[in-house]
Amino acid sequence: MRSSGELRYLFLDLNAYFASVEQQENPRLRGRPVAVVPMADTDTTCAIAASYEAKAFGVKTGTRIWEARRLCPDLVLVPARHDLYVDYHHRIMAEVENHLPIHKVMSIDEAACRLIGDEREPERARTLGRAIKAGIRAKVGDALRCSVGIAPSVLTAKIAADLEKPDGLVLLEAKDLPGRILGLQLTDLPGIGENMAAHLVHAGVTDVAALWALAPKQMRAIWNSVVGERFCYALHGFELPELATSRRSIGHSRVLAPARRAPARARLVARALLLKAAVRLRRYGYAAGGLGLSARPLELARFAQETRFPPTQDSFVLLAELERLWRRFLAERGARAPLIKTSIWLFRLVPIEARVADFFVARRADGLTRGEALWTALDRLGARYGRGAVALASQRDLALQYLGAKIAFTRVPDPIEFDE
Ligand SMILES: [Mg+2]
CATH class of the missing domain: 3.30.70.270 (Reverse transcriptase/Diguanylate cyclase domain)
Incomplete structure (x- = not known):
């Protein structure tokens, strides 16, 4: 292969x-x-x-x-x-x-x-x-x-x-590949323990070169499982099918420290995670038409819901969607249950140039809305002065990075300041 x-x-x-x-x-x-x-x-x-x-x-x-x-x-x-x-x-x-x-x-x-x-x-x-x-x-x-x-x-x-x-x-x-790994023992490879190595030797595979030469079907037979076939694809650098779909979403999650477990604090963490995901979304020229929120209370069942909306890269629009989900979460789980983990993900990703025109949304010549253009400009500031150089006032006390000084804007600049 x-x-x-x-x-x-x-x-x-x-x-x-x-x-x-x-x-x-x-x-x-x-x-x-x-x-x-x-x-x-x-x-x-x-x-x-x-x-x-x-x-x-x-x-x-x-x-x-x-x-x-x-x-x-x-x-x-x-x-x-x-x-x-x-x-x-x-x-x-x-x-x-x-x-x-x-x-x-x-x-x-x-x-x-x-x-x-x-x-x-x-x-x-x-x-x-x-x-x-x-x-x-x-x-x-x-x-x-x-x-x-x-x-x-x-x-x-x-x-x-x-x-x-x-x-x-x-x-x-x-x-x-495989030159750089030919000197390894079979058991040096993650997923090959002593038992599997013995199995391989029994099948005549005594070194990495022989392992490399096997076809997916042969590995499946030796493993006596589809795990062998997956291992073969992964070894040759191919993504496994279930991972191949992950490019269709951009997500972040965070296990919450005790000080951030109150829902009001966890909400700021979720907002920060969303803002980070949105930077990536814009960087790769995508708009997202869906947002998911997962929040896991310490003792209650996990909350996970998604919303759908016209594709956007405007963080303000995405934050508003997050607020809707967060209110649903509070309604279902209460405002006091401490949270152990929160995740957000953007999905229904479309390249910005492939976005179908929505005549009710004003766009600039480059196809972006004013809000999107503002955030793109803020991204450029972040890229030049360091991530975290620009932060929403509501987020500025939230040091997701734990250390390192931040310069936070105490107000969000008006879009007009970035229009040209
Ligand atoms: Mg280690």
């Missing part, structure tokens, strides 16, 4: 995550071999994370503590603090979202972002990868390192991230 070379995903994997967070929190641990353990000083338990200094001695996740101590007598054992790692997770994801929307959070220290438009050009993708890495160091913590992989599928992007650790940045383009 030929491979599909477009760089569609950026995969981020924090290096030695728990141990790095501990080194970030406690500077005395930096540069020292550290193992994070479930409970302090229990020889029968395993390390659940090891710093790179400890890895150099052969200590890794799963190493028994008594053995880790033998390998590395100076090893510092630190009891795990999961709340702290969750807190850092949110700060890291918030920083990633300053650069790219997160397509999927894979685990506490891994996320995949989907690249669209010019983000798929290798130099642009590499620049985004560097910016995310630098942003995490500058805004979350300079003891944190991550590996970034950029490739055509989530699977290949994860493989790319695994190729260079720590602090890697690897692109896998069509020309790099």
Whole structure:
């Protein structure tokens, strides 16, 4: 099978995550071999994370503590603090979202972002990868390192991230495959454990080159499941069918910190997520004719509804649609139930030039409404002075980015100021 070379995903994997967070929190641990353990000083338990200094001695996740101590007598054992790692997770994801929307959070220290438009050009993708890495160091913590992989599928992007650790940045383009991964063991590939590797060897597939040569049907037979076929497509850089439809929507979601769980606060988060999605919508020349809102109260059933309207890229129109959905949410779930998560998504996307004329809406010569032209101008300011340079007054106290100074307009400029 030929491979599909477009760089569609950026995969981020924090290096030695728990141990790095501990080194970030406690500077005395930096540069020292550290193992994070479930409970302090229990020889029968395993390390659940090891710093790179400890890895150099052969200590890794799963190493028994008594053995880790033998390998590395100076090893510092630190009891795990999961709340702290969750807190850092949110700060890291918030920083990633300053650069790219997160397509999927894979685990506490891994996320995949989907690249669209010019983000798929290798130099642009590499620049985004560097910016995310630098942003995490500058805004979350300079003891944190991550590996970034950029490739055509989530699977290949994860493989790319695994190729260079720590602090890697690897692109896998069509020309790099399979050459760049031929040196890997079968079990180095995500999704191939010891059992599946044994299965593969039994079928005569003993290395990555032989795996690469298999057709989808053959992998399906070896896996005895459609999972094998999907793995084959993903390995060759093709998107899985259910992912291929995701380009038809632009969405953001956020797990809410305790301080943001009251509906009135969560509403501001949902508005901020929508404003971010709208920037992307305009950047790629689309108008959205649908908006979805999902809000998950801590204890009540999830609320999820959509509205449809004439396609627009005007954030004010989209915010008004969000208000309608939010009022429905409050009516159904009450104004007091704390929320754990909120998501928004824009759908029914049409290229702006393909939008059917609506004679009741005044348009300028370039086909945009005045509101759309205003937001396009604001996007340009944001691009020049940094995302967050321009913010609605109602949103300005909401630091989705957690850190970094913001210059907020205290009023929204009149559209006339941007008309020419
Ligand atoms: Mg990791």
